[in-house]
Amino acid sequence: xxxxxxxxxxxxxxxxxxxxxxxxxxxxxxxxxxxxxxxxxxxxxxxxxxxxxxxxxxxxxxxxxxxxxxxxxxxxxxxxxxxxxxxxxxxxxxxxx
Amino acid sequence: xxxxxxxxxxxxxxxxxxxxxxxxxxxxxxxxxxxxxxxxxxxxxxxxxxxxxxxxxxxxxxxxxxxxxxxxxxxxxxxxxxxxxxxxxxxxxxxxxxxxxxxxxxxxxxxxxxxxxxxxxxxxxxxxxxxxxxxxxxxxxxxxxxxxxxxxxxxxxxxxxxxxxxxxxxxxxxxxxxxxxxxxxxxxxxxxxxxxxxxxxxxxxxxxxxxxxxxxxxxxxxxxxxxxxxxxxxxxxxxxxxxxxxxxxxxxxxxxxxxxxxxxxxxxxxxxxxxxxxxxxxxxxxxxxxxxxxxxxxxxxxxxxxxxxxxxxxxxxxxxxxxxxxxxxxxxxxxxxxxxxxxxxxxxxxxxxxxxxxxxxxxxxxxxxxxxxxxxxxxxxxxxxxxxxxxxxxxxxxxxxxxxxxxxxxxxxxxxxxxxxxxxxxxxxxxxxxxxxxxxxxxxxxxxxxxxxxxxxxxxxxxxxxxxxxxxxxxxxx
Numbered sequence: 001x002x003x004x005x006x007x008x009x010x011x012x013x014x015x016x017x018x019x020x021x022x023x024x025x026x027x028x029x030x031x032x033x034x035x036x037x038x039x040x041x042x043x044x045x046x047x048x049x050x051x052x053x054x055x056x057x058x059x060x061x062x063x064x065x066x067x068x069x070x071x072x073x074x075x076x077x078x079x080x081x082x083x084x085x086x087x088x089x090x091x092x093x094x095x096x097x
Numbered sequence: 098x099x100x101x102x103x104x105x106x107x108x109x110x111x112x113x114x115x116x117x118x119x120x121x122x123x124x125x126x127x128x129x130x131x132x133x134x135x136x137x138x139x140x141x142x143x144x145x146x147x148x149x150x151x152x153x154x155x156x157x158x159x160x161x162x163x164x165x166x167x168x169x170x171x172x173x174x175x176x177x178x179x180x181x182x183x184x185x186x187x188x189x190x191x192x193x194x195x196x197x198x199x200x201x202x203x204x205x206x207x208x209x210x211x212x213x214x215x216x217x218x219x220x221x222x223x224x225x226x227x228x229x230x231x232x233x234x235x236x237x238x239x240x241x242x243x244x245x246x247x248x249x250x251x252x253x254x255x256x257x258x259x260x261x262x263x264x265x266x267x268x269x270x271x272x273x274x275x276x277x278x279x280x281x282x283x284x285x286x287x288x289x290x291x292x293x294x295x296x297x298x299x300x301x302x303x304x305x306x307x308x309x310x311x312x313x314x315x316x317x318x319x320x321x322x323x324x325x326x327x328x329x330x331x332x333x334x335x336x337x338x339x340x341x342x343x344x345x346x347x348x349x350x351x352x353x354x355x356x357x358x359x360x361x362x363x364x365x366x367x368x369x370x371x372x373x374x375x376x377x378x379x380x381x382x383x384x385x386x387x388x389x390x391x392x393x394x395x396x397x398x399x400x401x402x403x404x405x406x407x408x409x410x411x412x413x414x415x416x417x418x419x420x421x422x423x424x425x426x427x428x429x430x431x432x433x434x435x436x437x438x439x440x441x442x443x444x445x446x447x448x449x450x451x452x453x454x455x456x457x458x459x460x461x462x463x464x465x466x467x468x469x470x471x472x473x474x475x476x477x478x479x480x481x482x483x484x485x486x487x488x489x490x491x492x493x494x495x496x497x498x499x500x501x502x503x504x505x506x507x508x509x510x511x512x513x514x515x516x517x518x519x520x521x522x523x524x525x526x527x528x529x530x531x532x533x534x535x536x537x538x539x540x541x542x543x544x545x546x547x548x549x550x551x552x553x554x555x556x557x558x559x560x561x562x563x564x565x566x567x568x569x570x571x572x573x574x575x
Contacts (some may be wrong), residue, residue: 055370060378
């Protein structure tokens with residue numbers, strides 16, 4: 001049974017701010033479903049005695065001192081944005097005031 | 098109908114570390130917009146966040162002060178959503194393995210003691226700041242705040258009234274101030290609060306649909322918003338309408354809540370472990386070390402003030418609530434070891450002055466010994482209670498020792514020459530021995546008489562003027 005339906009693709013696309021419509025939805029649904037089915041094989045592995053792992057590196061407690069390092073210049077940062085009104089980055093209005 | 102309100106509070110606390118949570122950018126408030134950012138906090142490709150050890154230690158400190166269980170292992174997760182103040186399109190936060198859980202905080206409302214559960218205290222990074230231009234088509238972003246360390250302190254839905262909410266917040270703020278990990282300044286946003294509230298009929302165990310209220314920039318706003326929201330929901334339920342789960346904004350000007358018109362869709366944060374930050378193991382020895390370093394907290398200090406200094410519950414509460422006032426109280430006792438009058442002056446004239454001028458103790462230059470000196474001057478009769486009020490005012494305004502004010506004669510002066518004359522005459526009559534000594538050439542005797550006259554004038558006389566006047570009197574004596 002398909003896990004990824006066109007509705008799921010639509011929802012995920014919305015969350016990821018991707019514009020996907022019509023044929024693309026069904027096409028991607030089929031492809032994504034195939035990928036998931038493939039990965040699904042891992043479900044067959046017995047993990048009863050395996051601790052859940054979020055990281056595979058044998059590292060913990062990587063910390064830094066509370067000491068300043070140089071920041072980027074205001075000009076450089078503002079220049080990165082698609083739209084700006086220095087010293088601010090300009091975006092479409094997000095809230096009614 | 099009478100409903101019971103079920104309230105939960107979510108507090109965000111900015112830690113006053115020098116640098117951000119995962120990078121070395123400064124966290125200075127009020128810096129020029131977009132001047133404190135770097136590839137890490139802006140989420141540019143290929144960067145690696147590294148946890149600030151000071152923020153980590155302070156997180157443990159706060160969690161312990163709130164009686165939380167510290168995790169053996171904590172990790173960070175990505176909370177994903179799109180908003181223009183979030184340059185990475187995800188916030189590094191903590192989801193299923195937070196720093197700490199299962200804490201509590203005790204409050205007293207009236208005579209009633211109550212324990213409010215704390216669900217969790219976790220670490221996360223702050224977002225940038227959005228400025229909205231009224232009427233215009235744009236919003237503006239300053240990313241300086243992006244990545245500043247935050248603690249999120251979530252209460253259980255144990256709070257039943259706006260009053261309890263207010264007490265919870267004031268007690269929480271007092272504790273946080275004692276811990277000295279944040280400026281706790283609501284105007285500057287270093288302490289922020291959201292609340293959620295639902296109503297239920299008495300005897301019903303299940304919670305109603307909850308409404309989240311944001312944009313609360315003072316504890317008073319929290320109280321008013323909760324009062325408003327409780328009435329609004331009750332009226333709606335009475336009409337037979339259902340409450341829909343939603344987020345509303347507090348409008349302080351109109352004193353109402355309104356629906357938040359945001360373009361965001363329903364939340365679906367798709368948390369997953371932050372791959373760039375490895376887990377953190379918190380050894381019991383580390384926890385014990387932080388615990389041992391915890392300062393005395395407001396609740397303990399209140400008890401000590403009542404037991405050791407016999408303060409009333411009211412005075413103990415009022416003074417211990419503010420760490421600076423409590424320190425002042427104890428240090429003033431070193432100069433003037435009578436707790437009750439010291440407490441009275443702190444709770445009375447000093448607090449009134451601070452409130453009237455909307456300043457804190459840190460803003461006025463009052464040394465603890467000066468408060469002690471003021472009370473000594475009252476006790477020895479140099480100052481009347483009424484005059485001492487004026488003197489305190491001048492001490493606070495000018496940052497000088499009251500003893501100096503009295504000695505300089507720079508208090509409000511008695512200009513009435515007749516009154517001075519009478520005082521001088523009285524002193525001459527009262528201390529014939531000194532008058533005699535002066536006649537024999539002992540100049541110290543004059544100093545003594547001036548001192549007595551100053552005392553009788555309650556410090557109002559100008560000492561030079563008094564000296565001249567006494568000299569004249571003594572010389573003209575047979």
